[in-house]
Amino acid sequence: MARKLARQRSARGKKKSDFTLKRVTVASSVAAVALVFWLISCQAIQRQSSGYFSWQRSQKQLSEPRLAIDLLADTLVTNTVTSPADVMIQPLMMTGGDPYIRALMRTISASESNVPNPYAVLYGGKQVHDLSHHPQLCVTIVTGPNRGRCSTAAGRYQILYKTWVEKAERYHPKPSPFLFWTGYSFEPEYQDAIVYAWLSDRQAWGVDIAKLLRQGKIEEVLRLLSGTWTSLGYGIEDNSMSQYLPEIYQRMLKEELQIASQN
Template sequence: MTDTQPAFTNSEQPSTRPRDFWGAPWRARLALTAVAVLCMLALLWWWRPSLLLPGTQPLVMDGGDPYLRALMRTISASESNVLRPYHVLHGGEFVGSLDRHPNRCGTIAQGPNRGNCSTAAGRYQVLYSTWLELAAKHHPQRSDDALDAVGLSFAPLYQDQVIHAWLSEPRWGNLPAQLAKGQIQPVLRRLSGTWTSLGYGIENNTMSRELPRIYRELLKEELARTNEAGLEDGDKQQKGRTEKTVRP
């Protein structure tokens, strides 16, 4: 009587390990690759405002007119389309401190003003002399002495508040009313004397022609945010009235 031989030797045992990615059939590899590409495209689509138009990021300040808020974000899409728009100087350098306007005069490298220098800084690329004038009128920390504007904070909140107040001045006409009528191009034309990159001026850039479309997209966001805030305020008021009614 002979011993029964095993069906397989140690070296012949069938492998029970799952195949790795590269050992899978080509169809499976192709499907997994397609899924990965679609996921990446979906993430890029979701993050596109931050990746492609970082200058359109929401304002730091709360409140204000939604039409002006959308306009301010549109201005910064052309003037300061970087990840840190509040800290950028003319020419692309950044400052760390915003205790006051940086007042650094950077050389203009191209355009009709090539060779001159500019003190433009911040999200709205405001010149130092312009900032002193506007801050003396609209800065929340201003005093009765216009000379004190030299030391006023240039922090993001105050950049937003000062420019919002400036765009609300009668000198521009009623910008919110014009924008509510869809007159974004006439508004950009009027402001192009101050911000030449808005189009219709002497220093257009690659973003200029896209600004009306960008504005309309940003306006949808600002109107939605305003509606949400209004609903929240209404809920709080209703809750307060209810508490007063049931209070013993």
């Protein structure tokens, strides 16, 4: 009798444990299915969200000024047609001066150094932090007719070290003499000041550049300067912005004339 009761209790316990196990299994399955649906929903939301924000970014990019490097990327990668009038060109650090020369300086930098921090850029795109003097770093040229050589071009106007020393001796507004040596700061305002004085010097170019600009002869001026800044076109090489420079100049001139009228 005792053995029979024990067997009955054992059977009831086994049925109970089996039932409990089935409940746990069912609950786990339901939880697993719910988790799967939740993950799918999250992915769908994420796709929709990223798509929305990607659209927002694209709309923002189309509505804001573009850097020249972005315009080139649009053309090569996405084949998106953008206007050179949308190119963002930073204002000069120097204040005052002839708005026609100032507009020309910004136009030169549109093809030479159109990056977020043009005053600190080296040839090839790397940035430097010390502008107390010309960086004098010779970077290997990887494309174009001078491939294999190196260039010390630096700053907003991509001035070679040798040219910087020559022009700084003549035009730098605040040279720093020390014993038998003179230093020339490469800070942004001095880059502007030297290039401004250089472009304004009739003897340096054999013509009055400001006068030519007032006569609307921007292409003649760009041709004249292309021997110094080859990216302006008309010479041994150019870049993706060269053909748009006359149009860019007109927009820069409009901005500079407006600034001059407010001062």
